[in-house]
Amino acid sequence: MKLRRDVFQAIADPTRRTIISLVALQAMTPTAIAENFDYSRQTISKHIQILTECEILEQKQKGREIYYNLNPNGMKEIAEFIEPFRKLWDDRFNKLESVMKNYQSKK
DSSP states (O other), rough: OOOOOOHHHHHHHHHHHHHHHHHHSSSSSSSHHHTTSSSSHHHHHHHHHHHHTTTSSEEETTTEEEEEEOOGOOOOOHHHHHHHHHHHHHHHHHHHHHHHHHHHHHH
């Protein structure tokens, strides 16, 4: 049985979060990804490998090139974890907005 890496440990690294942001915009080769960093290509490849093992990135072969793109299903676990907190903050901001409207109308 193959163990999957923890997705939360994967996104804890700022380099990997940047890689996710890059490939979310367009599919990229490892070389194109590495050009955005001051690290060796080998270091970036390790980050890509971790993100791929977590199923956050998926790879597709096009001719001789491998392209990486964001796998939205891989982000699902993160989104499900964050959702209750997003609702909490939305409620708090809505209450704050209501208080501010009442405050401004009393002026």
